[in-house]
Amino acid sequence: MKTSARLLLCLLALSLSAFADDPAVSFYRDVVPVFKRNCNACHRPGKTKGQLDLTSFTALTKGGKHGEAVKVGDAHGSKLWQNISGDEPEMPNEGDPLTKEEVAIIERWIAQGAKDDTPADAGIHKLSSPPVYSALPSISALAWSPDGSVIAVTGYHEVLLHSTDGERIVGRLVGYSPSISALAFSPDGKLLATAGGATSEYGEIQLWDVAAQKLVRSIRTSNDTVFGVSFSPNGTRVAVGCADKLVRVFAVADGTEVMKCDNHIDWVFGTAFSNDGTRLVSASRDRAVKLIDIASGHLIDDVNRARDCVQCLARHPREDLVVFGDDKGGIRIHKMEPRGGRLAEGDDKENSFIRECERMPGPVHGLAWSADGNLIGAACSTGEVRLFKAADGKRLATLKGHEGAAFALAFSPGSTRVATAGYDGRIHLFDTAKGEPIRTFDSVPLTTLSAATPQP
DSSP states (O other): OOHHHHHHHHHHHHHHHHHHHSOOOOIIIIIHHHHHHHTTTTEETTEEGGGOOOSSHHHHHTOBTTBOSOOTTOSTTOHHHHHHOSSSOSSOSSSOOOOHHHHHHHHHHHHTTOOOOOOTTTTOOOOSSOOOBSSOOOOOOEEEOTTSSEEEEEOSSEEEEEETTSSOEEEEEEOSOSEEEEEEEOTTSSEEEEEEEETTTEEEEEEEETTTTEEEEEEEESSSOEEEEEEOTTSSEEEEEETTSOEEEEETTTOOEEEEEOOOSSOEEEEEEOTTSSEEEEEETTSOEEEEETTTOOEEEESSOOOSOEEEEEEOSSSSEEEEEETTSOEEEEESSOOOSOOOTTOOOOTTEEEEOOOOSSOEEEEEEOTTSSEEEEEETTSOEEEEETTTOOEEEEEOOOSSOEEEEEEOTTSSEEEEEETTOEEEEEETTTOOEEEEEESSOBOOOTTOOOOO
16 A cells, blocks of 8 residues: 555544544534524425435435435535635535534534434424413414304414303413414315424414314324414315525315425415416415416416515405505405416506505505405504405504504404404404404413413
């Protein structure tokens, strides 16, 4: 063996020996946070640049289009380390390079054997008992059951079911997701679906049996929170928008993914099925409302001309019409149809457009259509909630009394009452005919215990 080869082997042995003497690097505690900070924006499900997914150990070990990313025990021979090291590293190709400390963590982990120590219950945050509240939590979503028996509101790790007179809490559905962004009852009212998850960890749809108050199914998807859950008209499918820019549809029966569409370029906040269940409308922060063919997952066309960031969406109870609200207070009603060809700058002609409602004084966070289709309600960041006549878009009433932003609202099945909620953590009931308040009550039971569960 030549002297130079012997020297190289000696140096390699010394290097490995040095790494072996270092404190053990944990994949879950040390490496995963580095990936989350620097890599997962581009290397995750739905956006796997170079066909490389770095959101889990299993995905990492599959490698990418250039082969294996990690050679166990050989850090300098691993493409992962090669791409993040050096004076001008190849990755990340957007943003700042990894720090020397972060590169060293990856290097030592590979040299020490690239072991996986991800806990079996990683990312699971289920509480053993309902949370204890010392202050009212902000309410992000609210839904009225089709039979009019309960109002469902979001809490921390849970959904609370209230009697519609506000006298009592009739159920507490405690699940995994610490954050719940949207609620929807199935058309027959037997199931309640939630959309939420844990930020930068996972998205989750929960399907609850309302009568039994039991979790029927948890559907984990994406690597971040999901939004805008909706049921198909026959109740066999649920759709969500995702922070990874995708729109997904799942089978209620077994939780399998039956459609995925990737035509948005920003977070997707709302979904709604057509009356026949064959098409889906999605609303996104990218300013687009899109019409999707569910069977193929292909985009049919945009419904609207891009204006402002679309934050919420609601479908007419019987017709293929949607109303959506944006971050500038705009509210527009469209048919669930293609807008009609490519539009030039400043061209407002949209075949799908029906009418606008009076502009809100701030970003629109929540929309609802009354069961009879005559009213549209809108909740605003200024704390104002307004009711509009769907036939002409004119304001019927202004609902007052909210402290802070209003985020959600829902009409009773008979369309005679509307429930609103938001930052103040209280449920406000109003008469829809005149917009007069009926009652206000707390969303959660409060305690003065010093050991109360911390709220987000």
